[in-house]
Amino acid sequence: MNGWLTGLGVVVSLELRQRVRSVAWYVLLGISVVIVGLVTVLLAIIFGSAAEDSGGGVFSGVLYLVLLLGTLVAPAVSGTAINGDRDAGTLATTQVTQVTASQIVLGKFVAAWATALAFLIAASPFLLVAALLGGVTATQVLVSVPVIALELGVVAAIGVGLSGLLQRSLFSIVVTYLAVAALTVGTLVAFGLGSALFRSEVTVTTRDVVYGNDPDDPEAFECGAQSTYTYEAPRTDYVWWLLAANPYVVVADAVPPQYDDRDQVEDFFGFVQVAVRAAQQAPELEQVNDYCDSASAYEEPPTSRETIDGSTPSWFVGLAIHLALAAAALAGATWALRTPLRRLSPGSRIA
Amino acid sequence: MEQAAAGGIVVDDVARSFGDVHAVRGMTFRAEPGRVTALVGPNGSGKTTLMLMLASLLAPDRGRILVDGRDPVADPAGVRRAMGWMPDVLGSWASLRVRATLEITGRLHGLDHDAAARRADELIALTGLGPLADRPTRVLSRGQKQKLSLARALVHDPRVLLLDEPASGLDPAARIDLRELLRRLAGEGRTLLVSSHVLAELEEMADAAVFVDAGVTASAERVERARTAAREWRVRALGPTQALADALAAAGAPVARVDRAGAVVLVRDEEAGADLVARLVASGIRLTAFGPAVGELERTFLDLSRDPGGADASARAEAPALPADDQPEVGS
Numbered sequence: 001m002n003g004w005l006t007g008l009g010v011v012v013s014l015e016l017r018q019r020v021r022s023v024a025w026y027v028l029l030g031i032s033v034v035i036v037g038l039v040t041v042l043l044a045i046i047f048g049s050a051a052e053d054s055g056g057g058v059f060s061g062v063l064y065l066v067l068l069l070g071t072l073v074a075p076a077v078s079g080t081a082i083n084g085d086r087d088a089g090t091l092a093t094t095q096v097t098q099v100t101a102s103q104i105v106l107g108k109f110v111a112a113w114a115t116a117l118a119f120l121i122a123a124s125p126f127l128l129v130a131a132l133l134g135g136v137t138a139t140q141v142l143v144s145v146p147v148i149a150l151e152l153g154v155v156a157a158i159g160v161g162l163s164g165l166l167q168r169s170l171f172s173i174v175v176t177y178l179a180v181a182a183l184t185v186g187t188l189v190a191f192g193l194g195s196a197l198f199r200s201e202v203t204v205t206t207r208d209v210v211y212g213n214d215p216d217d218p219e220a221f222e223c224g225a226q227s228t229y230t231y232e233a234p235r236t237d238y239v240w241w242l243l244a245a246n247p248y249v250v251v252a253d254a255v256p257p258q259y260d261d262r263d264q265v266e267d268f269f270g271f272v273q274v275a276v277r278a279a280q281q282a283p284e285l286e287q288v289n290d291y292c293d294s295a296s297a298y299e300e301p302p303t304s305r306e307t308i309d310g311s312t313p314s315w316f317v318g319l320a321i322h323l324a325l326a327a328a329a330l331a332g333a334t335w336a337l338r339t340p341l342r343r344l345s346p347g348s349r350i351a
Numbered sequence: 352m353e354q355a356a357a358g359g360i361v362v363d364d365v366a367r368s369f370g371d372v373h374a375v376r377g378m379t380f381r382a383e384p385g386r387v388t389a390l391v392g393p394n395g396s397g398k399t400t401l402m403l404m405l406a407s408l409l410a411p412d413r414g415r416i417l418v419d420g421r422d423p424v425a426d427p428a429g430v431r432r433a434m435g436w437m438p439d440v441l442g443s444w445a446s447l448r449v450r451a452t453l454e455i456t457g458r459l460h461g462l463d464h465d466a467a468a469r470r471a472d473e474l475i476a477l478t479g480l481g482p483l484a485d486r487p488t489r490v491l492s493r494g495q496k497q498k499l500s501l502a503r504a505l506v507h508d509p510r511v512l513l514l515d516e517p518a519s520g521l522d523p524a525a526r527i528d529l530r531e532l533l534r535r536l537a538g539e540g541r542t543l544l545v546s547s548h549v550l551a552e553l554e555e556m557a558d559a560a561v562f563v564d565a566g567v568t569a570s571a572e573r574v575e576r577a578r579t580a581a582r583e584w585r586v587r588a589l590g591p592t593q594a595l596a597d598a599l600a601a602a603g604a605p606v607a608r609v610d611r612a613g614a615v616v617l618v619r620d621e622e623a624g625a626d627l628v629a630r631l632v633a634s635g636i637r638l639t640a641f642g643p644a645v646g647e648l649e650r651t652f653l654d655l656s657r658d659p660g661g662a663d664a665s666a667r668a669e670a671p672a673l674p675a676d677d678q679p680e681v682g683s
Contacts, residue, residue: 003461010458017451018444089442093503096406096436097459098428340410340424344369 007099011107016114019077032069033122039065040126044133055133056140056258056267062130063144064268066123067247070116070152071180078112078159079173082333087169101337105164105330112156117149135266137258144255144269147319151247154322155180161329164336183322187246191279194239199232206289223292236279243276244314245321252276253315263303274304277311358419359384359542360405360511365414366566367400374400375411376566382544382559384510387537389557390546391652397566398546399439402515405544406436419510419542432460435509439516439546441496443488450475450484453502460507467506474502479528493520501529511542518552530556554646562655569655577654584624586631587613587640595636602630615644 019025043061047054082105085091094104127145130136159176166172205228214220243249252272260266265274302310360382367375375397382388392398403409404416407423407430416423419433444452450471457467475484478498483491488499497520504512514533518526533556537543547553553560562569569577588595595614596606604616604627618624628641643650 007459007461010455014444014447014455014459017455018446022446085442088445089438089440090444091442092403092406092408092438092440093436093442093456094459095408096431096434097456097507098431098461099459339408339427340404341408342410344409 004103007103008107008110011094011099011103012110012114015081015108015111019081019111019115028073029118029122032073032119035069036062036065036123036126040129044129048133055130055135056270057135058133059127059130059136059140060144060252060255060268060270062123062126063148063251064248066120067148067151067251070119070148071155071184071247073119074112074116074152074155075159075173075176075180077115078108078156079163079176080169081108081112081160082164082337083167083169083172084163086167095337095339101339102334104337105160105333109153109157109160109330112160113153116152116156120145120149120152135258137256139256140258140269144251147251147254147315150319151250151322154247154326157326158329161326161331161333164333165329179325183245183247187242187249191236191239191242194242195234195236195279198235198238200235200283200285201230202233202283202285202287203228203230204287204289207292209291221292233283233285235283237282240276240279241314241317243279244318246318247322248272249276250315250318250322253313253318257304257308259303259305263305265304265308270304274307276314277308280311281307358510360388360419360544361415361417362401362405362568363415365401365404365411365416367397367404367409367411367413373566375404378414378563378566378568380561380568382542382561384542385537385540386558387533387543387545387556389553389560389648390544390563391550391553391560391648392546392563393656394548396563398563399515400566401563402436402438402513402544402546405513406434406438407431432507433509434511434513435504435507437500437504437512437514437517439519441493441500443491443496443499445489446487448485448487449480449491449499452488452499453506456503456506462507470506470508474505477505477532478502494522494525497521498525501532505536509541512536512544514543514545516547517545518547518549526552550649550652551646554648557648560648560651562652564656573655574651577651579620580654581617581619582650583607583615583644584618584627585613585615585640585642585644586638588631589637589639595631598631598634598636599627601634602627613640 040058040062043058044054047057082091085094095101099107127141131141155176158179159172162172162176162179163169166175205226207226208224209221210224211221212218213222244253249272252269253276255269255273257265257270257273258267259270265271360380362378362380365375365378366373378397378401380388390398390401400409404411405418405423407418407427410424418430421429421433423430444455447455453471453474454467457470458464462470475481478501480495480498480502483495488496491499497517501514501517504514517533518529521529530552533543533545537558545553545557560574562574586595586599592609592614599606599614599616604618606614607617608615616627618627624641628638631638631641645653
């Protein structure tokens with residue numbers, strides 16, 4: 001086991017030295033630090049004018065930006081890890097050493113993950129600034145940062161896995177980006193299409209108050225006639241689970257929400273969480289607005305706290321799907337690198 | 352079995368195809384420890400596919416391989432401990448320095464930090480890469496990369512060396528160095544299997560040769576027949592060319608053709624050659640050069656590929672062409 005880990009460590013260090021230690025890489029990291037810094041300042045201004053403890057909004061905004069940058073960069077770093085080596089003629093010479101296919105694949109994955117995590121580490125000063133602004137709880141930090149780190153690992157694993165399964169490096173990068181897009185944008189599109197497809201008719205019955213029939217008493221009113229109208233409401237409760245596989249939703253849903261004194265959420269994670277949880281609610285198909293009956297005249301819309309408390313968390317399902325995808329990608333690449341090779345897929349080469 | 356105990360390389364009726372392409376149809380040979388064995392054959396004859404199977408990267412469809420007594424399919428880790436492979440593809444980790452490349456290769460073979468660093472220093476000295484040790488490998492020339500590739504194959508002090516075109520891209524001085532190094536490695540009791548197109552060069556260092564064509568090793572009889580067939584000898588003498596031609600005709604060896612290097616005649620074997628020299632000298636010709644026109648490997652290679660004999664002929668006729676660089680690439 002110890003020897004196995006040593007071999008893994010050699011592959012990781014080789015991979016980091018080979019791919020990451022370049023000027024272009026540090027320039028990219030520097031640019032991302034500048035962007036994160038600018039966004040931090042803007043968020044601090046926006047949230048600072050709205051709330052006293054503005055740290056939560058800044059913190060969640062910076063983390064979302066890190067997730068965005070990380071998922072944009074990780075495919076480029078990991079998507080050629082294996083087939084790029086094959087193109088460069090260095091894969092086969094590694095395969096004839098004592099390291100096994102699983103060590104090569106996992107080593108490349110760990111290196112790609114570490115590279116993506118560099119963006120998180122580079123953003124840590126700004127997360128610290130957000131914490132100093134107040135309103136960031138320890139639970140928020142302890143949940144959101146590891147979940148973001150895991151999500152970056154998932155993208156790195158998919159990239160490394162596809163680079164082992166697909167022969168052409170350009171193709172594997174593109175497919176990795178498509179996979180990331182499917183999870184982030186694709187789930188949203190599917191959710192939108194699904195809720196537009198499944199609709200239910202909502203009947204709204206309204207009884208208005210009619211004033212001014214008595215010229216002597218302007219305060220006097222009588223109840224008007226009942227009127228009804230119908231409209232089609234999207235059934236988001238049928239398709240909300242599609243959003244569970246979205247990495248941004250996973251992060252938001254996992255973090256325990258912070259409420260302000262009116263029981264409303266106040267940061268990006270909270271906004272997303274409330275939106276997703278509200279989508280779980282079935283629309284009321286028979287609505288009655290009786291403005292003549294003071295008892296039922298006006299209902300307060302539910303607060304964020306009520307919405308979240310009356311709904312089901314989904315982040316662990318989404319995270320489990322992501323981890324399963326990552327594990328399958330890495331297992332597939334390990335299978336593709338097994339030697340001595342018996343079957344060779346068309347278009348493939350060994351050395 | 353004495354074969355297994357003997358070490359070296361044993362290849363017994365090995366075949367490997369890629370879809371419809373039968374890269375290796377039936378190869379059988381042995382390479383003995385302490386000897387340099389040449390692997391000779393035209394492009395696409397299956398040399399590199401065979402090397403990949405010996406290097407434990409590719410499993411044979413049929414037949415048995417032993418590298419230093421171990422089967423690469425059953426015990427790839429054992430074969431990799433005993434075998435060093437220099438591929439025909441010159442790959443290197445572009446941003447790593449020469450020394451770091453060798454150190455990391457040593458670490459991948461299970462050496463610890465200090466041992467890998469020591470071994471890297473030894474190999475840099477051995478292959479003459481000293482002035483380049485701290486340069487990134489991307490700046491190396493083709494010949495320098497060849498040296499690095501050879502050094503990398505030697506990192507774990509292997510008992511068996513598989514060298515695929517080790518001399519291509521080397522200048523004449525580096526070729527001589529390589530030849531001496533390979534002879535020394537064989538002298539230490541290692542088994543060397545060397546493939547090359549430069550037959551003259553193999554001639555100078557190989558103790559034995561395996562001829563392959565269209566995925567099949569030429570049988571011993573075919574090689575013997577090709578080897579003993581009449582061969583071209585080159586004759587040069589002072590004086591008018593016509594005098595030499597007349598003397599040759601009188602001696603029973605008419606001139607086959609004349610080229611810039613002299614007259615070429617067909618001579619059955621060395622004894623016949625010696626007789627011919629004696630007659631020419633006796634008839635007053637002042638000989639300046641007399642010897643086989645091409646090396647023995649080259650002649651055998653050419654004869655075998657010109658005269659596809661027996662059962663191999665049909666195999667050859669229907670063998671589809673592999674890509675020119677002898678890589679097992681299928682499909683696109």
